[in-house]
Amino acid sequence: MLNDSPGLKARDIAKSLNCERREVTKCLYDNLEEFVQDENFVWLLKKNACLKIEFNASRTWITQEHFERALIKYGSPLDNAHGHIILKIPKERKVLFCAASRILALANQLAEVKRIVELDFTENSDALSYLNRAGFFDQLAKNIKVLPRKPSSSAALRHKANTTKLVELLPIDAYSDENVPERFKLSFIDAFGETHAQKIHSVLGELIGNAEEHSGTVIPGFAGLQSYILKGSTSIVAVISDSGKGICSTLRPALDLHYPEVANQFPKTLEASDAQLIIHAMRKGGLSSKGKGKGGAGLHTSSSYAESLNAKISIRQEDFSVALTYRDNDLHNHSWSLGLPRLRGTHIVFEFKLDN
Amino acid sequence: MNEKKHIIALRDFTDGSSNPYGTIRGRKAHAKLLEEVASRVGAKTIGISLNNIDGADVSFLRESLIFTFKQYAKKISFYIFDLVDEDIISNLEGAAISGDFRVTCWIDGKCRFIGPAPSPTSLPLLDLVMSNRSVTTTQVAQALEMSVQNASTRLKRLSEEGFIARVEMSAGSGGKEFIYKVIGESA
Numbered sequence: 001m002l003n004d005s006p007g008l009k010a011r012d013i014a015k016s017l018n019c020e021r022r023e024v025t026k027c028l029y030d031n032l033e034e035f036v037q038d039e040n041f042v043w044l045l046k047k048n049a050c051l052k053i054e055f056n057a058s059r060t061w062i063t064q065e066h067f068e069r070a071l072i073k074y075g076s077p078l079d080n081a082h083g084h085i086i087l088k089i090p091k092e093r094k095v096l097f098c099a100a101s102r103i104l105a106l107a108n109q110l111a112e113v114k115r116i117v118e119l120d121f122t123e124n125s126d127a128l129s130y131l132n133r134a135g136f137f138d139q140l141a142k143n144i145k146v147l148p149r150k151p152s153s154s155a156a157l158r159h160k161a162n163t164t165k166l167v168e169l170l171p172i173d174a175y176s177d178e179n180v181p182e183r184f185k186l187s188f189i190d191a192f193g194e195t196h197a198q199k200i201h202s203v204l205g206e207l208i209g210n211a212e213e214h215s216g217t218v219i220p221g222f223a224g225l226q227s228y229i230l231k232g233s234t235s236i237v238a239v240i241s242d243s244g245k246g247i248c249s250t251l252r253p254a255l256d257l258h259y260p261e262v263a264n265q266f267p268k269t270l271e272a273s274d275a276q277l278i279i280h281a282m283r284k285g286g287l288s289s290k291g292k293g294k295g296g297a298g299l300h301t302s303s304s305y306a307e308s309l310n311a312k313i314s315i316r317q318e319d320f321s322v323a324l325t326y327r328d329n330d331l332h333n334h335s336w337s338l339g340l341p342r343l344r345g346t347h348i349v350f351e352f353k354l355d356n
Numbered sequence: 357m358n359e360k361k362h363i364i365a366l367r368d369f370t371d372g373s374s375n376p377y378g379t380i381r382g383r384k385a386h387a388k389l390l391e392e393v394a395s396r397v398g399a400k401t402i403g404i405s406l407n408n409i410d411g412a413d414v415s416f417l418r419e420s421l422i423f424t425f426k427q428y429a430k431k432i433s434f435y436i437f438d439l440v441d442e443d444i445i446s447n448l449e450g451a452a453i454s455g456d457f458r459v460t461c462w463i464d465g466k467c468r469f470i471g472p473a474p475s476p477t478s479l480p481l482l483d484l485v486m487s488n489r490s491v492t493t494t495q496v497a498q499a500l501e502m503s504v505q506n507a508s509t510r511l512k513r514l515s516e517e518g519f520i521a522r523v524e525m526s527a528g529s530g531g532k533e534f535i536y537k538v539i540g541e542s543a
Contacts, residue, residue, distance in 0.1 A: 212378055
């Protein structure tokens with residue numbers, strides 16, 4: 001009935017079915033994974049209903065924290081049955097790449113499971129134009145609708161984003177002729193000079209290389225580099241995002257075989273063991289899906305460069321994240337958040353202040 | 357008899373990039389390097405020049421260079437030179453540790469080992485070889501006041517661990533003796 005006539009009130013359904021309204025109401029509330037009531041108190045099949053997620057922020061920049069808060073508020077759209085998802089960028093806010101990369105990944109993942117997805121920039125044309133300049137829409141699945149309209153991509157701007165305000169987002173493809181870390185390195189040198197360029201290349205090289213080798217996904221990954229100014233200080237944000245298996249899914253099968261002592265230290269049955277395993281891999285290194293002496297340098301190298309740049313690293317996995325903060329050329333603290341709404345893949349943010 | 361000097365430029369194996377990166381691209385370079393090394397029939401020592409390499413991450417250096425060196429361990433001694441950037445040297449160090457293999461590098465005219473560290477008891481022997489560039493077992497035994505047999509055992513182990521090269525020479529007495537020497541030379 002709801003499929004043919006979406007938007008009925010419980011009493012109308014009861015009337016049509018010739019039964020008590022309270023029975024209908026109970027049935028609807030007992031099956032909220034299938035049915036949803038909108039703001040006008042009419043009922044819809046979830047697969048025909050629309051969920052709007054707005055990424056609100058109290059300050060100028062929308063960050064990864066705002067993305068996560070919105071997902072916690074609405075639940076992961078990957079886990080509910082809404083057939084139509086609107087991801088809305090509110091007015092007067094700017095989007096940091098750490099949030100943009102997750103919005104992009106979420107949108108692409110939803111499109112892959114055949115949801116109708118719309119990115120709504122109707123109240124924020126500045127954000128749309130800024131993200132277009134970065135190449136954001138080039139990474140978006142073709143069947144995702146952009147409101148008010150998808151900009152026609154500007155290859156010229158994309159290829160030489162902006163020499164004074166670095167902002168570029170590029171696809172990750174192991175078999176492409178384009179060397180993405182090299183491209184970012186040269187853009188960084190154009191904007192800010194040689195200092196730190198080599199380190200950025202190494203970090204991006206390792207993390208992009210890891211995504212190329214391990215993510216194993218049909219949804220293309222992407223990487224970005226962005227500079228922004230906060231309280232008069234220039235910060236650099238690098239993001240590396242893929243929708244693949246995740247770090248622990250890649251590492252865990254090798255632990256029992258090649259690193260039994262590490263497997264014992266981080267048994268999968270313990271609540272935070274996956275988060276702790278990632279922190280261990282970053283700090284100690286040497287863990288490779290192929291075994292001892294065969295790799296396992298990527299995360300550890302990134303951690304070493306984070307030390308020298310006093311950077312912050314966050315790694316978002318399917319349902320948890322870890323964060324490491326470096327200060328005075330050492331790891332200052334580390335933490336993790338468990339039970340996050342589902343987002344497939346690995347989403348890494350590497351951030352540091354340029355004047356450190 | 358002077359051995360022919362063999363030099364390979366890594367830049368020739370990076371698809372034209374001066375900033376190669378990653379495991380997959382490293383493996384591609386590794387396959388080409390193996391072919392190149394195989395074509396150098398009779399080579400005992402090969403120098404790898406990093407000229408025109410502006411940057412390279414740990415994974416690329418491990419897959420392309422370290423795993424090539426490992427494959428030819430005990431057959432060919434490799435060394436790396438034309439290293440100018442501290443971050444590349446640091447990444448090379450990471451690559452050697454991650455690949456569990458020792459490599460001789462020539463930096464500013466000085467020999468330096470990267471990769472797993474030598475044992476503390478090996479250091480006096482290594483210092484002696486490095487300062488003389490080339491030594492015999494007898495010279496080491498005399499200089500460090502140890503038996504020839506002990507010096508021979510420890511030098512042989514150092515060569516097996518990849519720190520120094522072991523070359524068989526004709527002794528003045530008409531027999532054979534081994535010379536232990538640093539691998540390669542400065543550019």
